[in-house]
Amino acid sequence: MGNSFGHLFRVTTFGESHGGGVGVVIDGCPPKLNIDVSEIQAELDRRRPGQSKISTPRKETDTCEILSGVFEGKTLGTPIAMLVRNKDTRPQDYSEMATTYRPSHADATYDAKYGLRNWQGGGRSSARETIGRVAAGAIAKKILKQVVGIEIVGYVKRIKDLEGIVDPETVNLEQVESNIVRCPDHECAPKMIELIEQIRNQGDSIGGVVECVARNVPKGLGSPVFDKLEADLAKGVMSLPASKGFEIGSGFAGTLLSGSEHNDEYYTDEQGTIRTVSNRSGGIQGGISNGENIILRVAFKPTATIRKEQRTVTREGEETMLAAKGRHDPCVLPRAVPMVEAMVALVMCDHLLRHQGQCGTLKPED
């Protein structure tokens, strides 16, 4: 249970870190969309391990095969299944984890829930699971762009206490990809990279904050009550490994303002569109998009798997010490950027189709 996401644009991921492979099935994709596997691969390349000196050294090309749902370069409207084989697997590196729990990792809780787990490389709890999300997100992004012009840009906002200055109104993919830490503040980025390297050399890890903006969002997406747009965005990004917090618009800082300071006053722009002067709402009011940029932030904790020795227990509850082997990122933030973008795209695409389904049917004159 729990391996599917979305209501009309519905993705189901599968796969463990070690084993046949990981992948995704998308059900509900609109037909006749032009799909080139290279577009999907480009997103996977942003996520893949071994992409830079500050990511895990595991060597995977993460080559994506489209198994179904695309014919002569176009989506069929039928399920799109995509598969990425696991190649550079080293189960022997993880043999200690078969019996010893890594602190703050999912080893112990999987055992508690299921009574067993695939301990090789973290099994299902590995961040390799997000390959399916990123592949599906690439298609969602394309739909959003093509149908309504929505563009989604994520970036590293903060590494530990190093915070970049970024303008969400204008930041673009090229700026984000211009450095390996994916922070488009060119002064801050080198310091972040240096900090990550330093921490890795200590056998330790760090966390930070990813910010993501969706621009050109039409008014009216999202549902009131439980499936508020911000609620589904929160669920989407809080389902990513290592996430600990979520903010939309003003977030926690907004609680320090009074209503008269916080409210986004309305005006009518030159095109006659109703707009807000400020955007503390983060583009969503009452769970529905208001046409302003959607801005959210996600807190990622420091990677749980570290080389430093820690106190822990075995499956049998015997106390022991663990200095984790295996390959892992000292900081998940750079690779988390495409993951956050993917989840935002999946939520937006699902709500676009849902809106079309409920509100696109009756003719204006009805």
Added chain:
Amino acid sequence: MGNSFGHLFRVTTFGESHGGGVGVVIDGCPPKLNIDVSEIQAELDRRRPGQSKISTPRKETDTCEILSGVFEGKTLGTPIAMLVRNKDTRPQDYSEMATTYRPSHADATYDAKYGLRNWQGGGRSSARETIGRVAAGAIAKKILKQVVGIEIVGYVKRIKDLEGIVDPETVNLEQVESNIVRCPDHECAPKMIELIEQIRNQGDSIGGVVECVARNVPKGLGSPVFDKLEADLAKGVMSLPASKGFEIGSGFAGTLLSGSEHNDEYYTDEQGTIRTVSNRSGGIQGGISNGENIILRVAFKPTATIRKEQRTVTREGEETMLAAKGRHDPCVLPRAVPMVEAMVALVMCDHLLRHQGQCGTLKPED
């Protein structure tokens, strides 16, 4: 769409602020549970307007009628429908809102999405919608308590910059209910109340943070991947009106620590149970409960509807000024406490039944 929540313990709310009433249908409640309507009413009383000098003066007893699903004091396993009639309705107070949008409220986005709205008292976007959640949450709480002993306690942690000191390990309902702001820090609570009154007198509003703890949670609840326990909790509370942020365990502050500082080391306690020394994970690892207390925080913005005059537009886009009439809370926090508890209870109860469904079937010897 979007008015249902949960997978096995599934609630659907209905109703607008003004009109026949608001309510909920629960589908999937276990049978043979003892239900007394007074238990549900007690929770609704914590949520209802007019409960104290710092809440909206709208006078509603919010009397709950159980329409179905309970027979001779026991749940039947069939849908439990509950209805609360709207009584103290004053549509005339809201006539200005029929044409003028309140800043940072859902007036404009509902119009954008649906092309019309019930403008009386906020219609479906009114916090009256949460009556159904709180009524359902009362039943979820009872199941959690009875089946596995889980108890859920929420409280006001912060009002603007006034932060209370509360021990989540021990705080109880009586302490929370001992003052009208629902902050169990007896020194801080009077200051919070004073601040709220002062802000209200200025025709303004304020926000803050609710913290909530779930204790006695068994290991193994939650699903990996999309339906991680923290993801569903995030969605649940971020679907409450006025919420802007969510944290589990260490939250955003956790991003300032290194992995070796942040990780929760394991030990085995005297009963032979595997435990964690610290609880920065907030009781959840890899989306699955680890048996420690689940601790989360929700940021609520200042109430959007204020008496102070603000710049806004009409439905036709004409710019105007609005000083909102109608009755509203200067600070939603005290009444948000039972709402947060309800959403946490709904998530936990759903995952309890889901876990039982997937993992409770095969016999140990299989």
Added chain:
Amino acid sequence: MGNSFGHLFRVTTFGESHGGGVGVVIDGCPPKLNIDVSEIQAELDRRRPGQSKISTPRKETDTCEILSGVFEGKTLGTPIAMLVRNKDTRPQDYSEMATTYRPSHADATYDAKYGLRNWQGGGRSSARETIGRVAAGAIAKKILKQVVGIEIVGYVKRIKDLEGIVDPETVNLEQVESNIVRCPDHECAPKMIELIEQIRNQGDSIGGVVECVARNVPKGLGSPVFDKLEADLAKGVMSLPASKGFEIGSGFAGTLLSGSEHNDEYYTDEQGTIRTVSNRSGGIQGGISNGENIILRVAFKPTATIRKEQRTVTREGEETMLAAKGRHDPCVLPRAVPMVEAMVALVMCDHLLRHQGQCGTLKPED
């Protein structure tokens, strides 16, 4: 579980035969649809007990109250909750059923599943549950008619071995409602009525077949694979009380033909539309509507509750005899007609919105 139906146009029913009432919540209804409660009441009147000399004498007006989701005569896009109170309840008539199981009724299986049941009037297994379906179906019918011109007509095709001759191409509501048995064959109908009266006088019951046609169905509704249009129609009508069989198009008789006899050959009509010469497919090919009339049949068994004495057991397993008291129909067919129409409408409306959601988004030039 299991009290909701549909994916985008989603209905949830609640209520027992005796108790506060029965009703429905519709989530996902398109906004701005004109709704008059009298239209819904008209459908409920076709379903209500006591409507004729061949139906149960229970006296219920089944008056429908719209609790939410409609404002100034238009749907809001928010949940539409409708409630019908139970009035003419006589629990004492059913006291024997508290302990004694009616053969072929749900008394024993509810006890087996839930460990208890509301034995008054059949509780949740009463056909009163279908009030919610019929009320929701009335709205679904209106959407189908208004958006794409679909009309749905059901009628009694056969009572026991008395089969009417009806032309599904032309039959209309007036013809169906012209007699109390709802068979538009004016020669056969009086014989059917006579047979039902005769059977009732014997303390016995009979069954038969309802046929239903959906006309003006656009091409392209339905999903391949699991949610084929005929699969959802089958589920919809097989979820009605007392149904034992389902056929689409040629049905079981079609298995006696060869492929060359059974296949519906194509031609192009004068408007340039691709049509089929015959319609053994019943308007659906590969799970998707082909633009021809959708024709289906449902077998309803004889009513289980009869006055004739039968061999049975008590809750404790003691063997006994039962001659059922209480009020019941000697033949469910006449009242099943609006129920079948409602389920067909709910399926069609849901698939209309789903089609719009998935396939209505990309612009033709994409």
Added chain:
Amino acid sequence: MGNSFGHLFRVTTFGESHGGGVGVVIDGCPPKLNIDVSEIQAELDRRRPGQSKISTPRKETDTCEILSGVFEGKTLGTPIAMLVRNKDTRPQDYSEMATTYRPSHADATYDAKYGLRNWQGGGRSSARETIGRVAAGAIAKKILKQVVGIEIVGYVKRIKDLEGIVDPETVNLEQVESNIVRCPDHECAPKMIELIEQIRNQGDSIGGVVECVARNVPKGLGSPVFDKLEADLAKGVMSLPASKGFEIGSGFAGTLLSGSEHNDEYYTDEQGTIRTVSNRSGGIQGGISNGENIILRVAFKPTATIRKEQRTVTREGEETMLAAKGRHDPCVLPRAVPMVEAMVALVMCDHLLRHQGQCGTLKPED
């Protein structure tokens, strides 16, 4: 949309007849179940083409690869993905179908819905899609057998007008598999085979009826109202290609009986279990299993694709004649048997987990 089935034991199939392959993802499988790929392959071998002289000559071994969810021979509780590659593909055989619609096939409706289709071998509407169902069904069968001892046996009951005599109480897999037409009546089977060969030689096709029994079903499975066990069974089998009708228990023939003839009277057997004397209910009353054998029948039409020349149209609506090439079965019935069994197993397994989820939680003393 529409490519998933089940609520707790949820399968999603993907794939077209020609292209990378077909497969399935199962989400919600209980953990720690022993799985041997040979058990799944055995079911696929019953479904695969080319298995006998009366099936399509397409040569596929349909070799199943388990991609995820199984570790060291046991299910992990995580998604089980299974893939079967397409091997013996001959797109050129279908080139005529790129432009010409086969009567009573899904060619035209896919085009109407999606605006395009994979015309090679029927694309998604090919019966190859059922590979995923049969693979998932093999696992569902194993769970049902192991947890509660349920066994599911399907067989050909009728080919055109040749009806076999089979005792559902005792029929077993060996008897079914003892001949290539899968009719355990040894006198009738050779006649059926002869008829199929004769029809194929004429370039034509025939249909018939599959019957299926589920034995050792515990009381209490199924949900009242929409998800009645017979409703979900009806949906499951009516979603199979070429199905036109469904019956549970007495089916359409039951409508010819009076209530006193049709009702299943109760008695208490020697073990003190409440049983029914007859089983016209087909093992289900009020949507819930009563502990008797579940018996259902499915009507399958004659295969639509035939060599005989038929009148049809092209995509552009031009009238033409078609004598279909490509490889196809003259009668789907023998290969439909494992498909029906699979759908019955998927429904039963899902309801088993759902029942455990809702009703398995509260302790008896509660």
